[in-house]
Amino acid sequence: MVEQQRRDPARDRVAVVTGGSGGIGQAICRRLADDGCAVVINYAGRPAEAERLAATITDRGGRAVAVRADVADEGDVAALFEAAESAFGGVDVVINTAGVMELSPLAELDLAVLDRMHRINIRGTFVVAREASRRVRSGGAIINLSSSVVKIALPTYAAYAASKGAVDALTLILAKELRGRDITVNAVAPGPTATPLFLDGKDQESIDRLARMAPLERLGVPADIAEVVAFLAGPARWVNGQVVYANGGVI
Template sequence: MTKISTETYDLRVALVTGGSVGIGRAIVKKLADKGFAVAVHYAGNKTNADATVEEIIKQDGKAISIGGDVADEKVMQEAFDVVEEKLGGIDVVVNTAGIMLLSPIAELNMADLDKMHRTNIRGTFVISQQAARRVRKGGAIINFSTSVTRTQFPTYGAYVASKAAVESMTMVLARELRGKDITVNAVAPGPTATPLFLDGKDEQTIDNLSKATPLERLGTPEDIADTVAYLATAGRWINGQVIFSNGGLA
């Protein structure tokens, strides 16, 4: 029987990629509320990341900001080094960093496919690889997919292809970490009111998506953060799964 880790640390530490805005920022704040020291990663928005860190510190929490391209393995190796040095280790890695470029498959600019491949697939692989090497016993690795892998909305083909790859690598990694006492899961949000999701959508489209779930509303970043926080703390028996946090979207 696999032993459950009994090791304890002075402070549990979480690294959240894409943590300066949207769902990532909500996750950062939720984990800070749960007592984690948090590393807030950003790709380009240092101002937002630093503001989030300042807010956490004002509430007697512990946080740092750290930038870099998630698809650059050398930069991310250095980022993980900094988190370990400044915060003492890493217990949870949440990889929300991603981009979404929509187009019918027949009309897609292949440069857009390459951009999504680099961030969503390569970036997730780089972060997962570092996390698999660094996360301490009793920890969690949480990647991000999308409920559109099941709903098959038009224009999402290339984006969904990248996220289906995320789901697959997540399932494999969960099994590769057998005996390490580290859980690996993916969260697949449904329609969620973030700038990334709302960009380019008219009011009618947003209203229709709001009514698509039995709860008849869009999700909020805080809804998704609650799911992540559970996986990062109490959800130790959930492993190798895709969790559809979508309000019942079919």
């Protein structure tokens, strides 16, 4: 058996990170830039945060640009990938971080909320993954953001968990559809993680209770998730078609 020639798994690679101006997204962008990736920071809102992050990475000697795109709009997403190719010559890694979370008991669920989460969490992930499957270069990686709540099954999370269950299914099937391309497809499923998205609307008692769920007895932080994503984006070439739970042992 001929051993494949290996190169530095991160150096000189180009990563597109959707939702790159958010809490976990920013941590992922910083970590990948530290690992040597050129980073395309996608945002829909928070343009100032995205531009500031790009400037910070550049000032530290990295390569980064911020590009606005609605992940659920196929024209925007095509333009996002074209911007990445124009700036850095191609795309090797795509991380689907963009997402929204709104909580409600199912009996009280406003269907407009369900539709919004469907549009961003499901349609957005599908649109980006479809474009990635067409453009990512051999040796690359596609990484979707799922959620541990799919298995933890907490009350009020039904709509959000359902949207992330769809992400799990997409991930496992796309990994098989890309057979022969040398492209890995995985999902990372964070547990309770201290981000503005997670903390919004929760009282301190609820936050403390969720923190105690993990044997490590703390909430995750964005850097915990970025570490797992960086592993899948670089050296983890034999991890494929998996949902990796990054939750401190909650399940």
